[in-house]
Amino acid sequence: MSEVRKKYDLIIAGAGLAGLSLLWQIRQAGFVDLQFLLIDQDEKRSNDRTWCFWEDQPGPFEHLVYRRWDHVRVTSSSGEVLTIPLRSYQYKMIRGIDLYTFMNDQIQADPQTTRLHASVQTVDPMDGAVRIQTDGGDFIGETLFDSTHRMPLSDPNAIHLLQHFLGYVIRTSEPVFDPSSPELMNFQVPDSGDCRFIYILPLSETEALVEYTLFTEALLSKEAYEAGLTSWIQTHLGSTDYQILEREFGVIPMSDEPVEEFPFSNVIRIGTAGGYTNPATGYTFRTTQKRIAQLIAHYTTTGEWKPDAPLREPRFNFYASALLGVLNQRRIPAAKVFWELYRRNPIDRIFRFLDGESNLQEEIRIMRSSPYLPFTAAGVKVLTNRIRRYLA
DSSP, X not given: OOOEEEEEEEEEEOOSHHHHHHHHHHHHTTOOSOOEEEEOSSOOOSOOOEEEEEEXXXXXXXXGOOEEESEEEEEXXXXXXXXXXXXXXXXXXXXXHHHHHHHHHHHHTOTTEEEEOOOEEEEEEETTEEEEEXXXXXXXXXXXXXXXXXXXXXXTTSOEEEEEEEEEEEEESSOOOOTTOOEEEEOOSOOOSSEEEEEEEESSSSEEEEEXXXXXXXXXXXXXXXXXXXXXHHHHSOOSOEEXXXXXXXXXXXXXXXXXXXXXXXEEEOGGGGTOSOTTTOOOHHHHHHHHHHHHHHHHHHSOSOOSSOSSOHHHHHHHHHHHHHHHHTSSOHHHHHHHHHHHSOHHHHHHHHTTOOXXXXXXXXXXXXXXXXXXXXXXXXXXXXXXXXXX
C-alpha cells in the first residue's frame, strides 16, 4: 500500500447527484472550513442524464431548474389520456450538464475542496478514520461518503428488476409536442407482457426528450432500444423528419434487497448505494436532497452523521416490495396498475405516498384503488421472503 498523501475531514467517492448534493448542502449549511476530497474518474463535462422530480417547495438546486410544469399526463394502452393538475406541486427538470457546470465552478473557487480524477480501488475502515486507495494515490478521511458501492442484487429472498431506458432529445420540423405538460407514462407500446412505456419531457412544441423505458429483469440489445423508440416516434408523433440532438441511456436497480446505509462507523453510503432510490419507481432526486439534509441537521446538533430517523418507515418498504412483486409476477398488466393508480387518486396523495410522507388513511385509499388479488398475492410473497431471510 502506498504512502498516504493527505488527510481530509470528509472524502466523497462519486461526483454524481448524491456526492455533489452533499458537498453543496454542507457548504450552504455554513461548514466552510471542512476539507473535502471529491473522487470521480469522470470529469462530468457532458449532458449525460436528466433528473426529474416533484416538489411542493423550492429545493437546494432551484436555480438550476431547466423546466417546470404544473400539469402532467398519463396515457393508457388504449389511448385514453389523463391530464392531471399538480395542485401544490410542480414537476421539475434539471439537466446533468447544468448541475455539473455549476458545481465544477463552485469546486474550483473553494480552496477547501480538492477534486481527484481517479477510481476507488479499496476502502479500509480504521479506528476513527477511513483509508482510501485509488489509482491516483492513497488518502485518509475522518468520514467517507460513498456513492460508488453497487448493490450485489444477489439476495435470493429479494425481488430484482431493472429500470432501463434509451432517450433521444429530438427536434421536429413541425410542432408535435404540448409544452404545458410532460407525459409520465404513455403505455401505447406493443404488449410484451412486462412493463414498458414512453416518457416525454416537452421543451417546446418542436423539441422534447422522448424515452423508451422498461421495468424488467434483463437489458435489451442496443438495436432493440433504438427500434422501439424510433417506431414509437414515427407511429405516434407521425414524424420521420426529426433531428436527434442528444442521447441518454441509463440503468437503475429496482430491488428490495436490504441496503446497509451505514456499513461502518465512518462510512456512509449515499444515493442509490445508500438506498435512496425508490425501489418501485426509480425516482431518486428528492429523497437524496431530503436525506442529505437530515444527515447535516443531525451532524449540526450532535457532531455525528448517523441520524436517528430511518431513511423510510418500514411500511413504505413493504409497499414498494409489493408493487415490485406485482410487476415481477406479471399477474396483471403494468399499464392497468399504473393507470388505475393515477385515475383513482389525486396526484398529491400519490406523490406523498411515493415520498413516504402519506398517512395511513391515504395509504388505505391507495390500496383500495389497486387490483386486490394481485397485490395480496405479492404481499404474501414479500412476507414469506422476509421470514426466509430472517431465518437464513
